[in-house]
Amino acid sequence: MASLPLLVCFILCTYNSLAHGGNEEEHVLVAVPTSRYSEPAATCSTSRVRWLDEGSNTVSVPLVHRHGPCAPSTRSSDEPSLSERLRRSRARSKYIMSRASKSNVSIPTHLGGSVDSLEYVVTVGLGTPAVSQVLLIDTGSDLSWVQCAPCNSTTCYPQKDPLFDPSRSSTYAPIPCNTDACRDLTRDGYGSDCTSGSGGGAQCGYAITYGDGSQTTGVYSNETLTMAPGVTVKDFHFGCGHDQDGPNDKYDGLLGLGGAPESLVVQTSSVYGGAFSYCLPAANDQAGFLALGAPVNDASGFVFTPMVREQQTFYVVNMTGITVGGEPIDVPPSAFSGGMIIDSGTVVTELQHTAYAALQAAFRKAMAAYPLLPNGELDTCYNFTGHSNVTVPRVALTFSGGATVDLDVPDGILLDNCLAFQEAGPDNQPGILGNVNQRTLEVLYDVGHGRVGFGADAC
Structure with a gap:
């Protein structure tokens, strides 16, 4: 029952927004059945x-x-x-x-x-x-x-x-x-x-x-x-x-x-x-x-950010901000100074210390209706037992050039009921954008034009 106030608020606010022709609340919280990500698919x-x-x-x-x-x-x-x-x-x-x-x-x-x-x-x-x-x-x-x-x-x-x-x-x-x-x-x-x-x-x-x-x-x-x-x-x-x-x-x-x-x-x-x-x-x-x-269709449907090629194997971009539930986390630009390597083989995204601490605090606040698991494999894991629906805040990543990417809810945000981010280390070292955050996006590596594109809801 702990999720009921948030879920009711989400439903009422969304209804009010739609009734007045707006859709702002749709970009803040999403009510997701727990079966959406807790039950294995058979076919x-x-x-x-x-x-x-x-x-x-x-x-x-x-x-x-x-x-x-x-x-x-x-x-x-x-x-x-x-x-x-x-x-x-x-x-x-x-x-x-x-x-x-x-x-x-x-x-x-x-x-x-x-x-x-x-x-x-x-x-x-x-x-x-x-x-x-x-x-x-x-x-x-x-x-x-x-x-x-x-x-x-x-x-x-x-x-x-x-x-x-x-x-x-x-x-x-x-x-x-x-x-x-x-x-x-x-x-x-x-x-x-x-x-x-x-x-x-x-x-x-x-x-x-x-x-x-x-x-x-x-x-x-x-x-x-x-x-x-x-x-x-x-x-x-x-x-x-x-x-x-x-x-x-x-x-x-x-x-x-x-x-x-x-x-x-x-x-x-x-x-x-x-x-x-x-x-x-x-x-x-x-x-x-x-x-x-x-x-x-070339650039149609994509948002682009410049590609930084500092090492020939890796594809690096610069992150500039993160929002949780529609609110930007409070971090200085220097928090992302190490850049972000986009990697299909790393599972969980790794953020620099300052950015991760701010993201963790904002996400935990938004998910306060659910008890934290003290010894999860990641440090922000939840016990959803007894909840048929879970209200998850939307998370968006912003990159240099203004490209903003909304992560899929819940599969691009949660991994086995845990926030799919962890701390990478000091602010001046690279972070890694892991494959969980990339789910459902078409990620375009346009090396010839020196850019990376993100297209929403591609699979």
Whole structure:
């Protein structure tokens, strides 16, 4: 019953606003059934997937969550806990911050429930004939890779799909050691020792260690990547992994979307102009998309903020303010001086100290009708037991240039009944815009024009 006054106020105020032709209260509080985000979905819905017009110079693949029914394989019974997922996300964010301080194709994207993660996956084809591969999308790294046969349980983690077998592909070729591509790989920090191939000659080695402790090594290789029926990327450079370690889940590999030359985005820039976008679905039973190239309708429906390129892998923007329930939090501009890295692989948004403290205080005040959980994995978690509806304040982020983005309610604000933000550190270090806050938005990385766009309600 503690939520009744807020809920009644919301309903009456909204009615009064509508009766007088206004809609201000709609932008302050939203009453949400607790079942909206507390009950797992059992079936997949693709009703809001963006499909492109025939003949457009774009290609799209579905994008889904790794743990949901839209994922391409069945849900795991031993998926990691929220605590473990957030531990990995925090480790990843520390790694990103350590580095940061120094025509169109569209495919469905899914929340990766079936491969035990809060990250997002796409399904593409690799090789000739094409073999389906379920890959994480990652804007915070560049080199794509898959686990390759031969590989046993001591050198590769268990994945749900068969390993990619390069010997069965007519278009696979290892990249020789003494080549520009191999030298560039070493220059960009992904190179490793050369290895002797089965057919003779030195093959280019790659090695990557991620912030969560996982790592992959193998042979830098050349192959055909199929993004959609009839849409292929010839001579795609990727890592054929023969030795993986760490807390990997059951995906087949990773699709790198960063800004360095090894990424899919840069490798296809001559065709798609170096632009890409995605929409991360809010729920396990929904699909979004990953699109290479600028949207067909160009800037329509987007708000834009300048992109700050301080490090070639990461996409950085400047945040200028946050509102909670329609009221701006009281923080000086210097609170955001470190910038914000937009990252599809970090789960929870990390704000600088001053900004986070102000956001936390404002959000807790707005949610005072609900008891705080003292020992949540995040520090602002709530007990909604006994409430069929919960009144959640709207949260909006403002970026340089005046771009204001309303976060989806509740899925872009709450994660397992917790505020999906945490403190990153001092005000002068970078923050990270995590994937929860990005849900349902089309996030457009328009590198050629030096800007990032946000389009509302895209999936």
